[in-house]
Amino acid sequence: MIRKLSMACALIAGIAASAQAHHSFVREYDPEQVVTVEGTVTEVWYQNPHSRVYFEDADHVLWEAETYPRNILDRRGWKHDDLKAGDVVVVTGRRARNGSPRLQILSIVRPADGWEGVGFDEDSID
Amino acid sequence: MPQRCALAPVALAACLAYAGAAMPQERGSPAAADVPDFSGTWMSEAWSTDEWPLEPPYSEAGRAAQAHWAANPDEDPSYGCIVPLGRIISAPLPFEIIQQNERITLLYEYDHQVRRVYLDGRGHPDSYPTLMGHSIGRFDGDTLVIETANLEAGYLRPQGMPYSDRLRLTERLTLLDDGQRMRAEIVIDDPVYYAKPWSVTKHYSRTDEQIKDYECIVREHVPVDGGPQGEDR
Numbered sequence: 001m002i003r004k005l006s007m008a009c010a011l012i013a014g015i016a017a018s019a020q021a022h023h024s025f026v027r028e029y030d031p032e033q034v035v036t037v038e039g040t041v042t043e044v045w046y047q048n049p050h051s052r053v054y055f056e057d058a059d060h061v062l063w064e065a066e067t068y069p070r071n072i073l074d075r076r077g078w079k080h081d082d083l084k085a086g087d088v089v090v091v092t093g094r095r096a097r098n099g100s101p102r103l104q105i106l107s108i109v110r111p112a113d114g115w116e117g118v119g120f121d122e123d124s125i126d
Numbered sequence: 127m128p129q130r131c132a133l134a135p136v137a138l139a140a141c142l143a144y145a146g147a148a149m150p151q152e153r154g155s156p157a158a159a160d161v162p163d164f165s166g167t168w169m170s171e172a173w174s175t176d177e178w179p180l181e182p183p184y185s186e187a188g189r190a191a192q193a194h195w196a197a198n199p200d201e202d203p204s205y206g207c208i209v210p211l212g213r214i215i216s217a218p219l220p221f222e223i224i225q226q227n228e229r230i231t232l233l234y235e236y237d238h239q240v241r242r243v244y245l246d247g248r249g250h251p252d253s254y255p256t257l258m259g260h261s262i263g264r265f266d267g268d269t270l271v272i273e274t275a276n277l278e279a280g281y282l283r284p285q286g287m288p289y290s291d292r293l294r295l296t297e298r299l300t301l302l303d304d305g306q307r308m309r310a311e312i313v314i315d316d317p318v319y320y321a322k323p324w325s326v327t328k329h330y331s332r333t334d335e336q337i338k339d340y341e342c343i344v345r346e347h348v349p350v351d352g353g354p355q356g357e358d359r
Binding site: 024025026027047048049052054064069071072074075121124 | 173196204207218219235284285286335338340341342343347
């Protein structure tokens with residue numbers, strides 16, 4: 001019951017405002033709203049059709065950040081075990097048009113060792 | 127033993143002849159030797175957005191279908207990991223071509239899709255439409271012409287671009303630069319959603335990339351007890 005209640009609260013708060021698993025980025029995210037957020041990784045979904053990184057910022061907001069499918073990440077140098085829960089990352093991305101804490105990743109960096117992931121080009125409309 | 131040694135060259139020649147005949151490319155007939163060899167693994171040179179127009183010549187019905195797509199994201203089958211041919215050919219993922227006399231087979235990394243392009247002169251069957259349709263091909267000089275019909279209605283791009291089940295897709299593939307590159311002129315002829323046929327030109331390069339498995343997973347994120355950890359649903 002507590003779990004159901006808290007899930008409902010989370011949904012209302014928009015924390016779980018997860019969109020379609022595979023979708024058009026330009027429809028979901030606003031190229032005019034680019035923000036940079038720092039936080040601690042909670043989950044890494046290294047998968048197709050889109051990969052995701054969940055991270056929590058200093059205000060305990062859980063962000064969902066999306067990038068390319070793992071087939072493309074692997075080819076471009078982001079290996080499956082590069083990023084782990086607990087890592088601190090700085091993510092720059094386009095915000096979701098609906099205002100939920102979701103990002104289309106333009107860049108993702110782990111300051112501790114300078115590791116850089118793979119995001120979208122700034123002029124991408126995919 | 128001398129007898130066996132004397133037979134060795136004959137046996138070797140026979141083996142070589144057999145191996146040649148059994149080669150997957152079947153370069154036996156003069157006709158096959160005269161056509162370019164498209165065999166190998168290819169990668170798109172550009173991200174798809176660099177090549178496709180933002181505003182194709184929609185018909186009135188096409189414009190309405192595009193608006194419907196924009197308003198009803200759940201109806202796009204690729205969002206459920208069901209990826210139609212239109213999306214397959216526009217994606218920046220590699221594919222392998224296996225070339226035989228009577229058939230060319232395209233093996234796409236994207237969603238494990240396979241196309242068999244029949245070169246034996248057959249036509250399209252009177253059959254129901256499918257995701258990848260039915261493809262037949264012929265050589266026009268050095269250009270491989272692939273015509274595809276029997277396609278389910280779908281979308282060409284992550285930005286929509288709907289097509290109907292009356293789409294006739296023609297791909298004209300030509301090798302460039304001593305066979306190291308390939309040009310594809312893709313003609314979209316769909317009298318329902320487009321006012322006139324239109325085309326896209328794509329370029330590919332041979333690649334040493336290994337074709338990867340492509341497992342497409344649809345799942346939603348569910349926080350547990352309001353905390354950051356999620357679970358699959």
